[in-house]
Amino acid sequence: MDRYDKTRVKVVLLSLAKPRIQPAPPLLKALVGQTVTLPCVVQGEPSPEVNWFHNGLPVGIKDTSPFRIQHVSMADKGTYQCVARNSAGQETLEIMLEILGEFLLLNTSLLQLK
Numbered sequence: 001m002d003r004y005d006k007t008r009v010k011v012v013l014l015s016l017a018k019p020r021i022q023p024a025p026p027l028l029k030a031l032v033g034q035t036v037t038l039p040c041v042v043q044g045e046p047s048p049e050v051n052w053f054h055n056g057l058p059v060g061i062k063d064t065s066p067f068r069i070q071h072v073s074m075a076d077k078g079t080y081q082c083v084a085r086n087s088a089g090q091e092t093l094e095i096m097l098e099i100l101g102e103f104l105l106l107n108t109s110l111l112q113l114k
Contacts, residue, residue: 040082
């Protein structure tokens with residue numbers, strides 16, 4: 001018989017990685033009525049939770065990336081933040097959205113001079 005008792009130990013290794021957000025353009029411009037896509041490509045372990053903010057206020061959409069705004073209006077201009085968070089930390093990406101105004105199509109006709 002062995003002098004030493006054999007003990008089995010199960011070791012579980014948890015891999016933690018702070019969220020990382022892929023760089024994106026800091027400024028996007030759009031015309032009123034267009035659809036705008038705000039990118040936020042996130043990596044991390046465990047998988048980060050993503051929250052969006054507009055001018056510091058939550059927009060109420062969680063884990064949505066990219067963030068799309070259809071038919072933008074002047075009220076949509078401002079600073080958007082994508083905040084990625086997990087148990088290892090947090091990272092924020094900030095994008096400024098500038099609205100250029102309405103796009104007008106003018107109906108022109110040829111005038112005939114007599």
